[in-house]
Amino acid sequence: MENFKHLVESYDGKLTTADRDLISIILSEPSEVVYLSSSELAAKANVHASTVVRMARKLGFEGYPDMRKSVRYDVDQNSGFANISQQRRTSIAHGSNLASLVEGEMAALAAVLNSVSQGQIDEGAQLLANADVIYLVGRSSAEPLMVHLNRRLRRAGLRVETLLNLQRRDMAERLISLQENDVVIAFGFQAPISLPASFEALIKHAQLIGAKTINIGDTSILTVRPRANLTLSVSRPDEGAMQLRSGVMIVCEALAMTLANKNPERALLGLESLERLRSDMQGE
Amino acid sequence: MENFKHLVESYDGKLTTADRDLISIILSEPSEVVYLSSSELAAKANVHASTVVRMARKLGFEGYPDMRKSVRYDVDQNSGFANISQQRRTSIAHGSNLASLVEGEMAALAAVLNSVSQGQIDEGAQLLANADVIYLVGRSSAEPLMVHLNRRLRRAGLRVETLLNLQRRDMAERLISLQENDVVIAFGFQAPISLPASFEALIKHAQLIGAKTINIGDTSILTVRPRANLTLSVSRPDEGAMQLRSGVMIVCEALAMTLANKNPERALLGLESLERLRSDMQGE
DNA sequence: AAATCTTTGCAATATATATTGCAAAGATTT
DNA sequence: AAATCTTTGCAATATATATTGCAAAGATTT
Numbered sequence: 368m369e370n371f372k373h374l375v376e377s378y379d380g381k382l383t384t385a386d387r388d389l390i391s392i393i394l395s396e397p398s399e400v401v402y403l404s405s406s407e408l409a410a411k412a413n414v415h416a417s418t419v420v421r422m423a424r425k426l427g428f429e430g431y432p433d434m435r436k437s438v439r440y441d442v443d444q445n446s447g448f449a450n451i452s453q454q455r456r457t458s459i460a461h462g463s464n465l466a467s468l469v470e471g472e473m474a475a476l477a478a479v480l481n482s483v484s485q486g487q488i489d490e491g492a493q494l495l496a497n498a499d500v501i502y503l504v505g506r507s508s509a510e511p512l513m514v515h516l517n518r519r520l521r522r523a524g525l526r527v528e529t530l531l532n533l534q535r536r537d538m539a540e541r542l543i544s545l546q547e548n549d550v551v552i553a554f555g556f557q558a559p560i561s562l563p564a565s566f567e568a569l570i571k572h573a574q575l576i577g578a579k580t581i582n583i584g585d586t587s588i589l590t591v592r593p594r595a596n597l598t599l600s601v602s603r604p605d606e607g608a609m610q611l612r613s614g615v616m617i618v619c620e621a622l623a624m625t626l627a628n629k630n631p632e633r634a635l636l637g638l639e640s641l642e643r644l645r646s647d648m649q650g651e
Numbered sequence: 652m653e654n655f656k657h658l659v660e661s662y663d664g665k666l667t668t669a670d671r672d673l674i675s676i677i678l679s680e681p682s683e684v685v686y687l688s689s690s691e692l693a694a695k696a697n698v699h700a701s702t703v704v705r706m707a708r709k710l711g712f713e714g715y716p717d718m719r720k721s722v723r724y725d726v727d728q729n730s731g732f733a734n735i736s737q738q739r740r741t742s743i744a745h746g747s748n749l750a751s752l753v754e755g756e757m758a759a760l761a762a763v764l765n766s767v768s769q770g771q772i773d774e775g776a777q778l779l780a781n782a783d784v785i786y787l788v789g790r791s792s793a794e795p796l797m798v799h800l801n802r803r804l805r806r807a808g809l810r811v812e813t814l815l816n817l818q819r820r821d822m823a824e825r826l827i828s829l830q831e832n833d834v835v836i837a838f839g840f841q842a843p844i845s846l847p848a849s850f851e852a853l854i855k856h857a858q859l860i861g862a863k864t865i866n867i868g869d870t871s872i873l874t875v876r877p878r879a880n881l882t883l884s885v886s887r888p889d890e891g892a893m894q895l896r897s898g899v900m901i902v903c904e905a906l907a908m909t910l911a912n913k914n915p916e917r918a919l920l921g922l923e924s925l926e927r928l929r930s931d932m933q934g935e
Numbered sequence: 936a937a938a939t940c941t942t943t944g945c946a947a948t949a950t951a952t953a954t955t956g957c958a959a960a961g962a963t964t965t
Numbered sequence: 966a967a968a969t970c971t972t973t974g975c976a977a978t979a980t981a982t983a984t985t986g987c988a989a990a991g992a993t994t995t
Contacts, residue, residue, distance in 0.1 A: 376878070379876065381941090384942095385943075390874060391871055394870040395869075395870055404981080405982070415944050416944095416982085417944070424984095464769065465768075472760055472897070476753050476756055479749070484749075508802075511796070512795070515794075515895075518792075611900060613756065617749075617895065618749070620895050625748050667971085669973075688953085690953085699974050703953090704953065704954060705954095705973090715952085716953075
């Protein structure tokens with residue numbers, strides 16, 4: 368099984384960028400590739416057909432059709448969804464962590480749609496679109512989320528400040544600069560430690576200034592008072608020991624995507640200045 | 652669905668014996684037929700290739716390849732996986748970002764089990780269990796993953812160093828301290844910028860020292876040479892513009908969980924000293 | 936900077952596949 | 966049985982696909 372992938376892994380000659388691109392396409396959508404001719408595959412990878420043939424030979428195949436045959440074999444092996452769910456069941460029976468994690472996260476993702484509506488996402492995106500500076504506030508368990516959202520928002524051309532794990536005193540110091548047109552996004556989770564220090568004081572302060580607030584997290588944030596302008600609470604089906612926040616992550620992503628669609632010029636600007644900066648710094 | 656069968660049923664012209672033989676083969680083993688040329692199919696039915704072409708035209712297709720395309724479509728529809736992505740496509744058409752994101756990530760998670768085995772996870776956990784210091788290396792798109800894994804490993808009582816976004820020179824500086832019993836985990840993704848600077852040099856260096864290396868990422872890391880001791884490559888069904896790394900995240904989590912199970916004393920120690928530290932610092 | 940090696944696209948060629956006219960064999964009608 | 970129609974294979978042709986030599990561009994070494 369998985370002949371082709373195996374073959375690539377164990378191949379120890381040189382592979383060019385074009386080869387890698389091709390391999391990546393073959394591995395990521397093999398079930399498309401099985402129907403493609405050499406030149407069609409080449410087009411998909413923005414590469415010349417001859418490169419396709421040469422790669423096939425490099426990997427030890429007789430030619431392109433031979434390689435495609437091998438991919439077909441792999442795909443036929445893996446297809447038939449009986450196979451998949453059978454695989455899943457057996458690996459769960461085996462006590463496999465990976466399979467049960469996957470299962471759990473899939474359930475969690477499915478549950479997201481019951482917790483958060485597209486309407487709420489739109490609302491959040493609108494708040495962010497109007498924002499001057501966006502503050503992300505949270506404790507360390509929210510750090511991966513904050514890192515990701517920070518990145519996405521900056522790419523959309525927005526100014527973002529991250530306030531991670533701050534004590535009351537330091538947080539106050541960082542928030543003096545908060546202004547009317549800013550937005551505060553505060554992340555809150557129940558276990559093991561709940562909300563960022565002075566979560567409620569934070570929201571009160573923001574409201575006083577006239578800044579908007581968004582709370583994102585699990586069900587524990589539903590009880591925060593005063594209420595934020597928008598509360599995006601994701602409930603988990605198992606609420607267990609899981610540390611992954613896939614559900615919340617996906618909510619953040621949806622916010623960022625909706626925002627980008629809303630404001631394509633600004634996003635483009637952000638990307639352009641990123642590119643310019645990048646090349647400028649390369650030049651040095 | 653079942654376009655071809657339908658078409659045949661509703662066809663009211665004359666069909667010869669040869670036609671019927673052909674149709675019977677197509678309907679009884681369509682998943683074979685999708686790969687056959689006209690003459691191969693002809694041979695299977697003990698018929699001449701020209702008959703195949705004529706039948707295709709009779710049924711209203713432009714020619715043999717056109718008919719085969721239709722059969723392919725039917726087969727792809729029925730193959731289970733397609734069902735999921737079709738569902739996804741419709742919800743994208745609906746314009747709901749959140750719902751389509753959720754569908755996409757669920758498909759990505761399901762695909763993880765085809766990319767990575769629990770055996771590989773166990774192997775990785777064993778490497779980590781024996782490690783003295785663990786180095787996490789990656790570029791900024793991997794930062795959320797690194798942040799998360801860092802946290803989890805520290806909680807399991809391990810020493811972790813994070814090398815984010817470093818240039819060759821700085822990375823070299825940080826890696827002088829690399830020793831024989833250490834492990835380097837390097838994250839690599841294709842787009843938009845591929846691998847961390849000097850990815851390959853890094854692995855070479857580690858091997859020289861005798862340290863172990865683990866590569867985690869998408870299919871682009873399969874082609875890295877020299878090979879790491881363990882390569883955990885997660886392929887995505889769509890490989891699209893998605894920035895979320897749920898699949899890879901879950902692999903990291905599985906590593907951490909398996910490790911914690913393997914080494915419960917150490918993990919406990921880690922948690923205890925965390926608690927002690929925490930209360931000590933509260934006291935101040 | 937010059938020399939060498941590597942990679943890649945182009946264009947020519949080779950091979951495979953699909954299509955069609957024609958004629959022969961078989962079926963059907965008169 | 967003769968005439969006509971239908972079906973099919975063969976062989977010629979058209980089209981699509983795969984492969985390869987060659988040269989240019991780029992990367993690497995000297």
